[in-house]
Amino acid sequence: MKYFCAIFVLxxxxxxxxxxxxxxxxxxxxxxxxxxxLSAGESAFYGIDFGNGLxxxxxxNGRTVSDIIGDKIxxxxxxxxxxxxxxxxxxxxxxxxxxxxxxxxxxxxxxYFIQRFSxxxxxxxxxxxxxxxxxxxxxxxxxxxxxxxxxxxxxxxxDFINNYLMPVYGDSWKYNDQTFVDYLxxxxxxxxxxxxxxxxxxxxxxGLGPMGCIPLQRALSFDGQCQNKASxxxxxxxxxxxxxxxxxxxxxxxxxxxFGEAYDLVNDVITNPQKYGFDNxxxxxxxxxxxxxxxxxxxxxxxxxxxxxYVFWDEYHPTDKANELVANILIKRFDFxxxxxxxxxxxxxxxxxxxxxxxxx
Numbered sequence: 511m512k513y514f515c516a517i518f519v520l521x522x523x524x525x526x527x528x529x530x531x532x533x534x535x536x537x538x539x540x541x542x543x544x545x546x547x548l549s550a551g552e553s554a555f556y557g558i559d560f561g562n563g564l565x566x567x568x569x570x571n572g573r574t575v576s577d578i579i580g581d582k583i584x585x586x587x588x589x590x591x592x593x594x595x596x597x598x599x600x601x602x603x604x605x606x607x608x609x610x611x612x613x614x615x616x617x618x619x620x621x622y623f624i625q626r627f628s629x630x631x632x633x634x635x636x637x638x639x640x641x642x643x644x645x646x647x648x649x650x651x652x653x654x655x656x657x658x659x660x661x662x663x664x665x666x667x668x669d670f671i672n673n674y675l676m677p678v679y680g681d682s683w684k685y686n687d688q689t690f691v692d693y694l695x696x697x698x699x700x701x702x703x704x705x706x707x708x709x710x711x712x713x714x715x716x717g718l719g720p721m722g723c724i725p726l727q728r729a730l731s732f733d734g735q736c737q738n739k740a741s742x743x744x745x746x747x748x749x750x751x752x753x754x755x756x757x758x759x760x761x762x763x764x765x766x767x768x769f770g771e772a773y774d775l776v777n778d779v780i781t782n783p784q785k786y787g788f789d790n791x792x793x794x795x796x797x798x799x800x801x802x803x804x805x806x807x808x809x810x811x812x813x814x815x816x817x818x819x820y821v822f823w824d825e826y827h828p829t830d831k832a833n834e835l836v837a838n839i840l841i842k843r844f845d846f847x848x849x850x851x852x853x854x855x856x857x858x859x860x861x862x863x864x865x866x867x868x869x870x871x
Contacts, residue, residue, distance in 0.1 A: 537605030538576075538588050541632045542664035542716075544569040544611030544827065546576060548590035555796055555807040559817065559830050569611060570823045571795070572830025578837035591635055598646040605659065606639055608632040614668040615698050618679065623672075629665055629701050633708075640708060656709030663702070664716040666751075669694055670743050671721060691746050695754045702755075706762045715751055717771030718744035723780045725794045726825035729803040734792070741777075748773060775839060779821060779832065786835055788821050795820040795829060 540546050548567040557566035560573060567590060568574055577587060588607040589596050596606070612626035613619070620626045627635070644652040673679045674690050685693060698715070705713065721727065722740035731737050752769045759767040783791035795814040798804035803825045804811065814820055823829040828836075
């Protein structure tokens with residue numbers, strides 16, 4: 511049978527032909543948190559506007575930004591690491607999504623969640639995936655498979671919201687704003703070096719959006735407004751990560767590392783919702799009557815009358831409509847099109863970016 515060369519779902523390199531009986535297919539390897547997670551399980555109302563209306567594993571009422579962009583450019587959807595259908599053939603054809611709700615760059619982040627995988631754990635799972643593929647196709651072809659793959663790392667917001675900004679965690683008093691960001695960068699630097707040793711040559715780290723403006727942060731404030739401290743930390747993170755990746759790219763052989771930031775875009779959607787067709791950008795569509803914060807959707811939750819008018823689905827995550835808006839803007843900005851339409855010039859891999867906003871969790 512033919513095996514497939516994994517190529518990151520959000521980066522398109524057109525014009526490549528299969529050689530040596532290998533057929534290349536665009537897929538993804540994602541390391542992330544709940545904005546990318548596909549394992550939300552059977553939580554009530556999640557996925558109500560997706561397919562058959564049943565829970566689909568995503569922490570929103572419909573699709574993630576990755577889903578929408580992948581669909582519009584003709585790419586297969588990834589399989590969650592915990593999906594019982596995953597096997598060697600599925601990995602070779604679709605790649606894997608290791609993202610975990612509540613996960614962070616640091617192991618201690620989100621410790622009160624029952625089950626969450628930090629980035630270190632996700633990398634460990636990726637190593638296990640490599641062992642399986644080596645056993646399936648051999649070391650030489652496996653090395654080729656993983657070195658041709660594209661990688662995404664989309665974490666960081668939990669390290670602030672579910673760690674540093676919560677006094678129950680030691681990091682909240684052990685560090686100040688700058689030293690905590692430095693700690694994150696040192697850890698992420700080490701993690702990216704490990705991924706490079708495992709074959710990750712083309713990799714993108716996503717930036718953070720205005721974390722202080724998600725409904726949860728507003729509900730925890732005294733006046734219902736955005737919490738500037740959290741959003742300023744996101745800006746600090748974005749600046750430091752840009753510098754770190756540029757430095758790392760010069761030190762690791764054959765590394766092409768990019769940083770995707772869309773802070774201003776997401777902030778404008780939240781600040782000027784009517785401009786984008788929304789009526790509400792400060793509270794969740796799915797909530798528990800007037801009790802705030804409601805955290806997640808549960809069977810007893812109530813839904814807003816028109817989900818398309820809300821930026822946020824729950825206290826943390828955007829709605830399908832908000833995700834679609836962001837995806838469409840990014841596709842237009844970076845001139846993405848279907849992988850199979852054959853109408854685009856072949857772009858240079860070094861200048862193809864897809865910048866996805868990480869709002870939180």
